[in-house]
Amino acid sequence: xxxxxxxxxxxxxxxxxxxxxxxxxSIYSIQNFSLWYGSDQALYDVQFDIPANNVTAIIGPSGCxxxxxxxxxxxxVELVPSVKxxxxxxxxxxxxxxxKYKVEELRTNVGMxxxxxxxxxKSIYENVAYGPKIHGIKxxxxxxxxxxxxxxxxxxxxxxxxxxxENAFGLSGGQQQRLCxxxxxxxxxxxxxxxxxxxxxxxxSTAKIEELVQKLKEDYSIVIVTHNMQQAARISDKxxxxxxxxxxxxxxxxxxxxxxxxxxxxxxxTGRFG
Amino acid sequence: MSLVDKQVIQNKMSKRSVKNQIMNKLFFSAxxxxxVVLIVLLYxxxxxxxxxxxxxxxxxxxxxxxxxxxxxxxxxxxLWLMAVTAPVSLLLGVGTxxxxxxxxSRNKFTRFxxxxxxxxxxxxxIVFGLLGLTVFVRxxxxxxxxxxxxxxxxxxxxxxxxxxxxxxxxxxxxNQYEASFAMGATKWQTIRRVVLPAxxxxxxxxxxxxxxRAIGETAPLLMIGALSFIAYLPENVWSGFTVLPIQIFNWxxxxxxxxxxxxxxxxxxxxxxxxxxxxxxVIIRNKFSxxx
Numbered sequence: 001x002x003x004x005x006x007x008x009x010x011x012x013x014x015x016x017x018x019x020x021x022x023x024x025x026s027i028y029s030i031q032n033f034s035l036w037y038g039s040d041q042a043l044y045d046v047q048f049d050i051p052a053n054n055v056t057a058i059i060g061p062s063g064c065x066x067x068x069x070x071x072x073x074x075x076x077v078e079l080v081p082s083v084k085x086x087x088x089x090x091x092x093x094x095x096x097x098x099x100k101y102k103v104e105e106l107r108t109n110v111g112m113x114x115x116x117x118x119x120x121x122k123s124i125y126e127n128v129a130y131g132p133k134i135h136g137i138k139x140x141x142x143x144x145x146x147x148x149x150x151x152x153x154x155x156x157x158x159x160x161x162x163x164x165x166e167n168a169f170g171l172s173g174g175q176q177q178r179l180c181x182x183x184x185x186x187x188x189x190x191x192x193x194x195x196x197x198x199x200x201x202x203x204x205s206t207a208k209i210e211e212l213v214q215k216l217k218e219d220y221s222i223v224i225v226t227h228n229m230q231q232a233a234r235i236s237d238k239x240x241x242x243x244x245x246x247x248x249x250x251x252x253x254x255x256x257x258x259x260x261x262x263x264x265x266x267x268x269x270t271g272r273f274g
Numbered sequence: 275m276s277l278v279d280k281q282v283i284q285n286k287m288s289k290r291s292v293k294n295q296i297m298n299k300l301f302f303s304a305x306x307x308x309x310v311v312l313i314v315l316l317y318x319x320x321x322x323x324x325x326x327x328x329x330x331x332x333x334x335x336x337x338x339x340x341x342x343x344x345x346x347x348x349x350x351x352x353l354w355l356m357a358v359t360a361p362v363s364l365l366l367g368v369g370t371x372x373x374x375x376x377x378x379s380r381n382k383f384t385r386f387x388x389x390x391x392x393x394x395x396x397x398x399x400i401v402f403g404l405l406g407l408t409v410f411v412r413x414x415x416x417x418x419x420x421x422x423x424x425x426x427x428x429x430x431x432x433x434x435x436x437x438x439x440x441x442x443x444x445x446x447x448x449n450q451y452e453a454s455f456a457m458g459a460t461k462w463q464t465i466r467r468v469v470l471p472a473x474x475x476x477x478x479x480x481x482x483x484x485x486x487r488a489i490g491e492t493a494p495l496l497m498i499g500a501l502s503f504i505a506y507l508p509e510n511v512w513s514g515f516t517v518l519p520i521q522i523f524n525w526x527x528x529x530x531x532x533x534x535x536x537x538x539x540x541x542x543x544x545x546x547x548x549x550x551x552x553x554x555x556v557i558i559r560n561k562f563s564x565x566x
Contacts, residue, residue: 074456079451079452107455107456107457111456112452118452120453120468121471130467131458134457134458134459135458
């Protein structure tokens with residue numbers, strides 16, 4: 001499937017486009033990126049840079065392409081067979097669609113947390129150890145350490161340390177989502193993509209995840225899709241506003257929310273539509 | 275002014291509930307029919323066959339004398355046959371299912387294969403017997419051996435195993451795949467560590483049910499020339515053999531009344547084995563069904 005998608009992707013020549021703002025080193029550089037599902041175009045000429053060690057929020061109404069966009073960043077979007085892409089996405093200077101750059105390698109560097117918690121029907125320990133194991137780490141002692149470190153990183157260790165061998169499905173929804181974050185941390189990625197990670201959770205669990213995101217951004221670059229504008233305002237440094245598959249506005253979060261440049265952004269964040 | 279006329283509702287009320295009652299009874303009798311037939315069958319088999327059932331019946335070879343006739347060669351033959359059929363059909367069947375569900379791209383060709391696998395499941399077993407006779411016994415010169423019989427049986431139940439394995443794999447939620455791929459797992463790692471562990475209960479259930487069908491099949495083995503009277507145990511997969519249903523079939527064909535009772539005893543043994551296999555399938559299904 002992956003090879004088929006690669007043939008469909010036509011990279012454009014690397015034209016130098018100045019990023020709108022550059023506070024720190026950028027980890028992703030997206031240029032003229034368009035995407036189709038069959039004949040339906042979902043993204044139009046998306047173009048911006050995602051900075052390292054920041055939280056970048058992607059907001060917009062339902063169906064605006066924000067989930068599609070974040071899934072393109074680790075090529076998960078290719079699981080849809082009919083997808084076609086044009087343009088380029090560079091991760092750390094490497095074209096992620098280049099045949100030389102293995103999709104498995106990309107996904108090892110770029111972890112993902114999904115909208116609904118999706119732990120495996122295995123023990124808590126095995127869930128976290130899954131990533132290291134598939135990448136060839138077999139030593140029990142190392143795995144033990146990774147599991148502890150990752151669960152601590154996801155603020156779940158104290159709640160589960162006495163029942164690591166129990167099935168992950170016995171955890172609450174919020175705990176499951178933090179377990180999925182721990183599972184993602186276990187392969188020590190550079191970037192964590194989060195696709196509406198709190199939309200299936202109650203307010204208390206949501207607060208915990210938000211707090212966690214604040215802590216994680218010290219070590220990771222985080223891209224978070226959310227339909228909750230307050231959440232974007234609370235936790236992100238940069239915000240991109242998507243509408244009908246286009247990036248309408250992309251700037252520092254406090255600027256975008258206090259002083260939006262585009263009329264449509266203003267309408268959206270003041271709740272006039274969406 | 276209300277559009278819903280309360281009087282009409284009242285008038286229809288009793289008629290509706292009577293209809294419901296009639297349907298209830300109708301469906302009950304449909305179910306009861308099957309159960310009654312089963313009870314009659316079991317009663318006849320047990321009343322005729324139970325008298326002959328003793329340890330000697332299980333440990334004796336077939337004999338000219340009904341009182342000495344036993345089913346040892348047939349039981350051992352059926353076990354040998356399963357020893358060939360089970361691994362061959364499960365490996366090929368699960369392999370095909372994994373390819374079709376996970377690796378094959380969805381196009382006209384794979385759809386064509388898919389339809390034909392379902393069609394194969396409906397082909398009469400005697401046709402598979404003819405195929406086995408032509409290909410395994412004659413063309414590949416396996417003779418009337420356990421190997422030829424086992425491979426023929428594998429072909430017979432292969433479509434059932436493929437379809438049930440596909441269903442087991444398809445029942446796994448997409449988010450499990452996403453979770454694994456997003457960690458940088460390859461397709462095979464995902465299949466090996468996520469898909470198969472979750473699908474194995476379903477695959478085993480389907481496999482056991484298919485194997486229990488193979489144990490009860492007679493026609494294809496008659497076709498390839500399984501023996502009906504042997505007084506020795508098979509030594510290896512190239513030996514001649516007989517199986518339970520053929521032994522039973524042979525006994526019912528004898529002129530002596532006595533042998534018909536022996537056949538009933540054989541049926542009891544066959545039924546016990548089938549019930550045992552089916553209950554294992556049920557246990558596996560119940561134990562692992564609530565996973566997602």
